[in-house]
Amino acid sequence: MMTLLDNVGMLCIFMGLPFFLTGTVGLLRFPDIYTRLHALTKADNVGLGLITLGLSLQADNLFIVAKLILIWILVLIASSASCHLVARSAIQKNIHPWVK
Amino acid sequence: MSYLHTSCAFIILCAIAAGMIRILQGPTAADRMMAAQLFGTCGVAILLLLAKGLDTIVLLDIAMVFALFAALASITFVRRAWHEQTGASR
Amino acid sequence: MEQLLNGLRSFIVQKNIHLSIHGHAYLGRSVLLRFLLFSAVWFVLTGSDTASWIIGLPAVFLAIGISHVISPYPSAPLSFIGVCSFLPFFIRQSALSGIDVMRRALCRQLAVNPGLVSYTTFLPEGSARIFFVNTISLLPGTLSADLQEDRVTVHTIDKNLAIWANMQNLELRIAILWRVKLHKREAL
Structure with missing residues (x-):
């Protein structure tokens, strides 16, 4: 049985999918490490955010919602920290950013 | 079982598969590592969708461990692997 | 100055x-x-x-x-009003940044014009500054690439964006969130 909440949740999940796909497109198309990092961290986090939102709307109880939010926050912290670390060591290795 | 959720998971799996091209191409070790990071985020999303689609709540816990390991992997990579390499294959 | x-x-x-x-x-x-x-x-x-x-x-x-x-220094707890105003701001900005990347990645001719910008932050050392650096990476068009004391090196995907203004805005919001004062900002 699909309720309104389920449908809205499904819509959120569908909206999240393009972000994952464009994240990958960006990873493949962008010219250097730094711009690829942009694609990777931003697009994927928004995608994951929409998917957790959608699944939260469909969740059976608040426990699952709390867990989903915890996972999302964990991934946010992890990806922004590792993105900073990769960019930082790229700079320290004197890898120059691509310039138009 | 919900086919909608599992097919969404499949689409994200396709995004990972496409990301593999970056692993093959490189050119730097960091580019390959970024594809692995993609694996981390997409993997979490897939697990979350499967947890709902297959009605297995345990997958949520696995997703959390996945998220933690993705972070650990890239920190270890930056601290250890990438700094020890020199010149040619950077 | x-x-x-x-x-x-x-x-x-x-x-x-x-x-x-x-x-x-x-x-x-x-x-x-x-x-x-x-x-x-x-x-x-x-x-x-x-x-x-x-x-x-x-x-x-x-x-x-x-x-x-x-982190041994017990900080003052986050301000409630700060959290309430920061969360919507953050969610809106990160959604925008996702859409921004999407647009650039799908543009037939790559719509990127990257560059490095150096920014000196007024946030005190510690959690506020770390939070600032981590949040930069999730906002549209910017990515924190290095942090040396109070100098943040920001990589931007498009040099035409109003990075300076965005960073000041973010910094101010984080200052409110962490109950740190950023006096006389405008005088500079």
Whole structure:
């Protein structure tokens, strides 16, 4: 049985999918490490955010919602920290950013 | 079982598969590592969708461990692997 | 300019000393807050199983101990109004940044014009500054690439974006969130 909440949740999940796909497109198309990092961290986090939102709307109880939010926050912290670390060591290795 | 959720998971799996091209191409070790990071985020999303689609709540816990390991992997990579390499294959 | 900068810096230093003098009250509060936070995390992790607290309670205390070793300065708790205004801002900005990347990646001719920008932050050392650096990476078009003391190197995907203004806006919001003052910003 699909309720309104389920449908809205499904819509959120569908909206999240393009972000994952464009994240990958960006990873493949962008010219250097730094711009690829942009694609990777931003697009994927928004995608994951929409998917957790959608699944939260469909969740059976608040426990699952709390867990989903915890996972999302964990991934946010992890990806922004590792993105900073990769960019930082790229700079320290004197890898120059691509310039138009 | 919900086919909608599992097919969404499949689409994200396709995004990972496409990301593999970056692993093959490189050119730097960091580019390959970024594809692995993609694996981390997409993997979490897939697990979350499967947890709902297959009605297995345990997958949520696995997703959390996945998220933690993705972070650990890239920190270890930056601290250890990438700094020890020199010149040619950077 | 130089004098103003120094004045501001010494103001922030004084503010930190002030905090550590009144540290004891903050210490008790921060232990309590961390206890609540870690207990909540454990609760979410294990569900309603009461028996799990046999391991959970020691784990929570261990976590409090370790977190105090890692960041020993008990900070004033986040301002409630700050959190309320920061969350919508953050969610909106990160959604925008996702759409921005999407647009650039799908554009037939790559719509990127990357460059490096150096930005000096007025946020004091510690959690506020770390938070600032981490949030930069999730906002549209910017990515924090390096942090040396108070100089943040920002990589931008498009040099035509209003990066400077965005960073100041973010910095101000974080200052409110962390209850740090950023006086005389406009005078510079």
